[in-house]
Amino acid sequence: MGALVGLGVGVGLMLCWSAFALPSVPRTSTRRPSGLAQLLARAGLGQVSVSGFVLLCSACGLIAGLVVELVSSTPPVALAFAIMAGYLPVVIVRGRALRRQREFAEVWPEAVDNLASGVRAGLSLPEALAGLADRGPEALRPAFAAFALDYQVSGRFGDSLDRLKERLADPVGDRVVEGLRIAREVGGGELGRILRTLSGYLREDARTRSELEARQAWTVNGARLAVAAPWIVLLLMAFQSDVITRYATAGGTIVLIVGGILCVVAYRAMMRIGRLPVERRILS
Secondary structure (H helix, E strand, O other): OHHHHHHHHHHHHHHHHHHHHOOOOOOOOOOOOOHHHHHHHHOOOOOOOHHHHHHHHHHHHHHHHHHHHHHHOOHHHHHHHHHHHHHHHHHHHHHHHHHHHHHHHHHHHHHHHHHHHHHHOOOOHHHHHHHHHHHOOHHHHHHHHHHHHHHHHHOOHHHHHHHHHHHHOOHHHHHHHHHHHHHHHHOOOOHHHHHHHHHHHHHHHHHHHHHHHHHHHHHHHHHHHHHHHHHHHHHHHOOOHHHHHHHHOHHHHHHHHHHHHHHHHHHHHHHHHOOOOOOOOOOO
């Protein structure tokens, strides 16, 4: 009896010591990624760090500001173009993200059809997903190739799906992945029929959205032209020193500030009027 009590005391003391002496396991961060990180992921640039991208924007703004300052010798004008040049990488990445999302929307029905064919042929769900790395649409093959390697190494289907969602960073991909996750967990006896229904819905949605985007294009192009025109004229004026130096005065600086604010407000208003409903990611 005494030996048993001594053993219990010893184990208790050892557990108390280990709680303070052993290093704590770091907790997994549950914070959502920043808006800039999400934008880079949607553009397929998830490997680019936010700090590196911010450094690129700063370098673009600094170079443009120095060049305009050397040409015009007018600090307010140089600062205006430095701000626009610093924001230019964000505009480029945002356009890349939109093009990538449109491309994915066009090829997802084909991917779902291939997935349904694989399931109908007797493949398991992970095998059918991994098969999209070879026979799926070209735009989606790298993501599914990474999924196949990830699942082969870990064997955890749920975790592999989570990482697939992170690589795709696409609203339609989120719906497909979550549907597959539910079918895997509850037993997808009707998986083939569900996939065919989903494929038809995605085709109809992509067709409708492409028609609306074609009608919206004139609004977007008109807004961009209206905003860019005065600044292009200002840049051409920078080569005329007797004219551009007027913007170095207090009145000229006020004109630049007011003009910049009006351009931003007008552009945002036109884009809001002509915008289409944006599909948001789910469970991301």
